[in-house]
Amino acid sequence: MYDMYELLLQLPLFQGINRARLGELIEKTKFHFLKYPSGSQLVKKGDHCTHLKFLISGKIRTELSNMNGKIHISEEFDAPNVIAPNFLFGAVTSYPYDVFAVEETGIMQIDKPTFINLMQSEEIFLLNMLNITSNKSQKSLESFSFFTSGDMKEKLACWILNFTNRKANNIKIVCKQKELYTFFGVQRSVFLYALNELKDMKIIDYDMRQISVLDRYALQQVSVS
Numbered sequence: 001m002y003d004m005y006e007l008l009l010q011l012p013l014f015q016g017i018n019r020a021r022l023g024e025l026i027e028k029t030k031f032h033f034l035k036y037p038s039g040s041q042l043v044k045k046g047d048h049c050t051h052l053k054f055l056i057s058g059k060i061r062t063e064l065s066n067m068n069g070k071i072h073i074s075e076e077f078d079a080p081n082v083i084a085p086n087f088l089f090g091a092v093t094s095y096p097y098d099v100f101a102v103e104e105t106g107i108m109q110i111d112k113p114t115f116i117n118l119m120q121s122e123e124i125f126l127l128n129m130l131n132i133t134s135n136k137s138q139k140s141l142e143s144f145s146f147f148t149s150g151d152m153k154e155k156l157a158c159w160i161l162n163f164t165n166r167k168a169n170n171i172k173i174v175c176k177q178k179e180l181y182t183f184f185g186v187q188r189s190v191f192l193y194a195l196n197e198l199k200d201m202k203i204i205d206y207d208m209r210q211i212s213v214l215d216r217y218a219l220q221q222v223s224v225s
Helices: 002-008 019-028 112-121 123-147 152-162 177-184 188-200 216-223
Strands: 032-036 041-043 051-057 059-065 072-078 081-083 098-101 105-111 169-174 204-206 210-213
Touching (some): 002 019, 002 051, 051 112, 112 123, 152 177, 152 188, 177 188
Antiparallel strands (some): 032 105, 051 081, 059 072, 169 210
């Protein structure tokens, strides 16, 4: 249990809680522990988010597609992490993407009513959850300015950042180039120039069908330059 506690304390939801108190909460709260073999599906897009799921071991891959399926974004997450915490509450409480186990994966989950009780009894959980959901909302609003100003390189960097997660790795965007330069409303030459700039900076790699993010942190520096 020691290793699991240390992992959980790294997550934003458990910030401000000491290890002893976390141990007490886990012992008296109805947490469920699940194991998934490599390649199995943990979550299907559209499933109702009825539990808060914590990734406590292994690695997962999320796969997100737009409505017509022409743009596909995949990214991987190592433990510790939380799966779609901002979809537990709100008008839309279904998962926006599919989730697969990249390797043998362990999940600790808590159902929504139990988590509500936990937030009511432990104010720090309520504050942390509010911060998580607020940060997600603010992230979308902050991106607005980059779509109305900046060069194509900055806009592309901001778009990728907005649809991927800070702790993600092995990020891949699968689509035809035409889909993206049409979306951004620019000529193909302008879009390719931006791609080549980012490739020369060793931030991305790309071909006709895919963009691979090599350094997401560096993308953040581009978006605020």
